[in-house]
Amino acid sequence: MAKRVCIIGGGVIGLASAYALVRAGHEVTLIEARDSVGSETSFANGGQLSYRYVAPLADAGVPLQAIGWLLRGDSPLRLRPRLDLQQWRWMAAFLGACRGSVNKSNAAHLLRLASLSQDTLQRWREDDHLDGFDWRRNGKLVTFRHSATFEQARSKVTDILQQQVLSAVDCARLEPALADGGFVGGIYTPNEEVADCHAFCRRLAERLEASGRCRFLLGRRVTAIRHANGVVRAVELGDEVLPVEQLVLAAGHRSAELGLPGLALPLYPLKGYSLSVPIGPQHRAPSVSITDYDRKIVYARIGEQLRVAAMVDIVGFDARLEPKRLALMKRQALETFPLAGDYAHAVEWAGMRPATPTGVPLIGASVYSNLWLNLGHGALGFTLASGSGQLLAELIGQQVPSIDMQGLAPRAA
Numbered sequence: 001m002a003k004r005v006c007i008i009g010g011g012v013i014g015l016a017s018a019y020a021l022v023r024a025g026h027e028v029t030l031i032e033a034r035d036s037v038g039s040e041t042s043f044a045n046g047g048q049l050s051y052r053y054v055a056p057l058a059d060a061g062v063p064l065q066a067i068g069w070l071l072r073g074d075s076p077l078r079l080r081p082r083l084d085l086q087q088w089r090w091m092a093a094f095l096g097a098c099r100g101s102v103n104k105s106n107a108a109h110l111l112r113l114a115s116l117s118q119d120t121l122q123r124w125r126e127d128d129h130l131d132g133f134d135w136r137r138n139g140k141l142v143t144f145r146h147s148a149t150f151e152q153a154r155s156k157v158t159d160i161l162q163q164q165v166l167s168a169v170d171c172a173r174l175e176p177a178l179a180d181g182g183f184v185g186g187i188y189t190p191n192e193e194v195a196d197c198h199a200f201c202r203r204l205a206e207r208l209e210a211s212g213r214c215r216f217l218l219g220r221r222v223t224a225i226r227h228a229n230g231v232v233r234a235v236e237l238g239d240e241v242l243p244v245e246q247l248v249l250a251a252g253h254r255s256a257e258l259g260l261p262g263l264a265l266p267l268y269p270l271k272g273y274s275l276s277v278p279i280g281p282q283h284r285a286p287s288v289s290i291t292d293y294d295r296k297i298v299y300a301r302i303g304e305q306l307r308v309a310a311m312v313d314i315v316g317f318d319a320r321l322e323p324k325r326l327a328l329m330k331r332q333a334l335e336t337f338p339l340a341g342d343y344a345h346a347v348e349w350a351g352m353r354p355a356t357p358t359g360v361p362l363i364g365a366s367v368y369s370n371l372w373l374n375l376g377h378g379a380l381g382f383t384l385a386s387g388s389g390q391l392l393a394e395l396i397g398q399q400v401p402s403i404d405m406q407g408l409a410p411r412a413a
Contacts, residue, residue: 002025002026002027003026003027003245003246003396003397004026004027004028004029004244004245004246005021005026005027005028005029005245005246005247005248005396006028006029006030006031006235006242006244006245006246006247006248007021007028007029007030007031007247007248007250008031008222008235008247008248008249008250008251008255008258009030009031009032009248009249009250009251009252009255010030010031010032010034010036010037010038010039010201010205010216010218011037011038011040011041011042011201011250011251011252011381012038012042012197012200012201012381012382012385013250013252013374013375013377013381013385013388013389014030014032014248014250014251014374015030015037015038015201015204015205015208015385015389016204016385016386016388016389017248017250017374017388017389017392017393018030018204018208018214018389019124019204019207019208019389020120020386020389020390020392020393021389021392021393021396022208022211022213022214023128023393024393024394024397025213026213026393026396026397027213027214028208028213028214028215029214029215029216029217029242030208030214030215030216030217031217031220031222031235031237031242032216032217032218032219032220033219033220033221033222033251033254034218034219035218035219036218037201037202037204037205037216037218038197038198038200038201038202038205039198040252040319040351040352041252041351041352041353041354041381042197042198042201042351042381042382043197043198043349043351044197044198044274044276044307044347044349044351045197045272045274045307045309045351045353045379045381045382046272046274046298046300046307046309046379046382047194047195047196047197047289047300047302047307047309047382048140048192048193048194048289048291048298048300048383049118049121049192049193049194049195049382049383050114050140050192050289050291050380050383051114051115051117051118051191051192051193051383052111052114052140052161052162052163052189052191052192053140053142053189053192053291054107054110054111054114054380054383055103055107055110055359056097056103056106056107056110056358056359056360057094057312057355057359057378058094058095058097058098058102058103058106058357058358058359059098059099059100059103060098060099060100060103061098062098063095063098066079074328074332076295076296076297076310076311076312077296077311077312077313077314078311078312078313078314078315078325079313079314079315080313080314080315080316082315082316084316086256086268087268087314087316089266090266090267090268090357091314091357093266093357093358094357096357097357097358097359102358105407106358106359106360106407108407109360109406109407109408110359110360110380110384112403112404113361113363113384113387113388113391113403113408114380114383114384114387115387115403116387116390116391116402116403117383117384117385117386117387117388117390118193118386118387119387120386120387120389120390121386124386128207130203130204130207131203132199132203133195133196133197133199133200133202133203134194134195134196134199134302134303135193135194135195136193136194136195137191137192137193138192138193138194138287138288138289138301139188139189139190139191139192139288139289140188140189140192140288140289140290140291141166141171141174141175141178141186141187141188141189141288141289141290141291142186142187142188142189142290142291142293143171143178143181143183143185143186143290143291143292143293144183144184144185144186144293144294145182145183145184145292145293145294145295146184146294147184149293149294150184150185150186153187153293154185154187157187161189162189162190162191163187163188163189164187164188164189164190165185165186165187166185166186166187166188167185168183168184168185168186170185170186171183171185171186171188174188174288175286175287175288175290176284177284177285177286177287177337177339177340178286178290181336181337182335182336188288192289194289194300194301194302195302195382196302196303197381197382200382217237220237220238221237221238222235222236222237222251222258223236223237223238224236224258225247225258225260225371226241227260227261227368230367230368230369231368231369231370232244232247232368232370232371235247244370245370246370246372246396247370247371247372248371248372248373248374248392248396249366249371249372249373249374249375250373250374250375251375252267252269252352252354252375253267253268253269253317253352253353253354255267255354255373255375260368260371262367263366263367263368263371265362265373265375265376266356266357266376267354267355267356267375267376268314268354268355268357269316269317269319269352269353269354269355270312270313270314270352270353270355270378270379271311271312271313271314271315271318271319271350271351271352271353272309272310272311272312272313272350272351272353272379273309273310273311273321273322273325273326273329273348273349273350273351274307274308274309274310274348274349274350274351275306275307275308275309275326275329275330275333275343275346275347275348275349276305276306276307276346276347276349277305277306277307277308277333277340277341277342277343277345277346278304278305278341278342278345278346279301279304279305279306279340279341279342280341280342283339283340283341283342284337284339284340285301285306285337285340285341286299286301286306286337286340287301289301292332292336295310295332296310296311296312297309297310297329297332297333297336298310299333299336299337299340305341306337306340306341308329308330308333308346310329310332311325311329313325317352319350319351319352320350321348321349321350322350326348330343330346353377353378353379353381354375354376354377354378354381355376355377355378355379356375356376356378359378360376360407360408361374361375361376361377361378361384361388361408362374362375362376362408362409362410363375363388363391363392363395363405363408363409363410364391364392364395364405364408364409364410365395365409365410366410372392372395372396373410374388374389374392387402387403390402391403391405391408
């Protein structure tokens, strides 16, 4: 039976949820605080659809490694402690998840969701002819600068993930732009993909508008959610009250601001940065997606631009550009791919990736009978969006979910 669903959040997660729901025959109202969709965290992210590299940040050894990073001026991780209980609670839970067994379990949950997400996006592209967002299956090469990290990574290579171990010579043969990169080897996964997340958001919005089953309320911020007896009744948009039958919370790290009693959302923003570097005919940009493992920088060619993305800054809710961090990223990109594009005209961006301490998103029912969550995808939002939207549509439609929900369903508050 068709249901009326209201979604808070017009980023890639909210839009993918809306698209899956409309495909399933439901009626959707999507509320977005910005005047356009995909304008915050989804705007200029890394662009890699990394379906097989989904291991959470929290892992054994990470706290000690992080201490080393924090002592370096060129660290990919930065922590700015604040008088903020939310930050300290998140950090405590993150440290609790930094165990090998926990990481292995959570990585399995993410891999299951990522596989569904790749299949779902393929179905949308093929069945619905969804295009126009620079999608390519270009493969992903994780490169290593140090023999120790390379040996550690190659010991974990598995045929299940279709990974190939390559020497430095093999890496340069696969991707000629790497010839002078200073790498000792790499691990290549041929079935990984790349696309423009912001363009994807716009295409979904166009299809949703054309469907006649989705209404957009743009430039409207939800100021409160009305509830009674464990049921959500309405959302407040300033002075306007909008009744709801089913409500989906997909507003990223801002979701916690709505403060529903009994609903604990373990979310914190991990600030990241990107450069969008124009590519001209004279440039030599990599065609394969590259992850510089030791520097924690990703490179993805998206149409006629090279997207360079990096950094994890745990610094609160300040999304402003920080010149020193961007300058570091640009300098390292120039060292690795000096001829890849017009760095002088690179467009700078920063985004707040909503993360759970475990790295596993919250998808499904909440403590309120008609409130659903699709939150906490961290740096994997674009990768996991299609599968997360599909799962949510199945759950709201009271269908058996496509994959086992173990580890993905929200924990009770």
